[in-house]
Amino acid sequence: MTDALTMRAAAVRVLTEAEPEAKCSAAEAAAALAKTADFAFAAKDDPAPPDRPARPQRPPLVSPAKVARRRLGALDGRIALLHAIAHIEFNAIDLAFDMIARFGPEIRERGLDTVQFCADWGKVGADEARHFGMINNRLHALGARYGDLPAHDGLWEAASATAASLAGRLVVAPLILEARGLDVTPSMIQKLRRAGDVESADLLDVIYEEEIGHVAAGTRWFHAICKDEGAEPEATFRVLQQDFFPAGPKPPFNHGARDLAGMPRGFYEPTLGKFPLN
Ligand SMILES: [Fe+2]
Ligand SMILES: [Fe+2]
Numbered sequence: 001m002t003d004a005l006t007m008r009a010a011a012v013r014v015l016t017e018a019e020p021e022a023k024c025s026a027a028e029a030a031a032a033l034a035k036t037a038d039f040a041f042a043a044k045d046d047p048a049p050p051d052r053p054a055r056p057q058r059p060p061l062v063s064p065a066k067v068a069r070r071r072l073g074a075l076d077g078r079i080a081l082l083h084a085i086a087h088i089e090f091n092a093i094d095l096a097f098d099m100i101a102r103f104g105p106e107i108r109e110r111g112l113d114t115v116q117f118c119a120d121w122g123k124v125g126a127d128e129a130r131h132f133g134m135i136n137n138r139l140h141a142l143g144a145r146y147g148d149l150p151a152h153d154g155l156w157e158a159a160s161a162t163a164a165s166l167a168g169r170l171v172v173a174p175l176i177l178e179a180r181g182l183d184v185t186p187s188m189i190q191k192l193r194r195a196g197d198v199e200s201a202d203l204l205d206v207i208y209e210e211e212i213g214h215v216a217a218g219t220r221w222f223h224a225i226c227k228d229e230g231a232e233p234e235a236t237f238r239v240l241q242q243d244f245f246p247a248g249p250k251p252p253f254n255h256g257a258r259d260l261a262g263m264p265r266g267f268y269e270p271t272l273g274k275f276p277l278n
Helices: 007-016 022-035 075-110 114-141 154-160 168-195 199-227 235-245 253-258
Strands: none
Touching: 007 022, 007 075, 022 114, 075 114, 075 154, 075 168, 075 199, 075 253, 114 168, 114 199, 154 168, 168 199, 168 253, 199 235, 199 253
């Protein structure tokens, strides 16, 4: 029973479930526990989060070059796009609960608000599980399902480099990779609408709106860590970005959405942040 688990153990359970249905229901349970704000965070015999979360047999993970290209005018192109998005959402479930399981103890040691940290990332994780379900249902309606096509492991690999750095994880996962989603999603939505796939476009509208909140959570916690360290956020961001994601944030940027998420422009503007132009 989930209510017998500590918050950290409930988050670890999400990471150790391989199959989509089981991972999503573990995510819902852990998010519900986080929302109660009435939990023991950890116990001595809690399992540690795994280095790699459990994944289903399918999809096979291949190098990014081998993932299907997406011409959205044709059904197979739209299926390939939706499959890639489903895979991102699936990874994002694990990233949210890895935040709680791996970095929650550090939040507690720093004397920061562990309950709020778990509530924030539990909410993100519940959103990601719902996003995954929405896109997978849409794949079913189009005659496909998650696992049908190869996918790549770039998202988890980029994040796993930061397994020992909470500030680094926040920079890479919500503040570079999820923020990148805000940059590219509006044009995907437009292309889907132009291709007449209103149903898929409407789902991406919902996801886009909610992802702004995920980047906002990343921004808030990054600032909280910097404040706790007495560090200047923009300079700290740039150092961590060079360490963990040297390719840097990639323009063009969606200023409107990034502003709504509260992200300072010095985190990503080359002229302000001296990023290499890419
Ligand atoms: Fe999502
Ligand atoms: Fe997200």
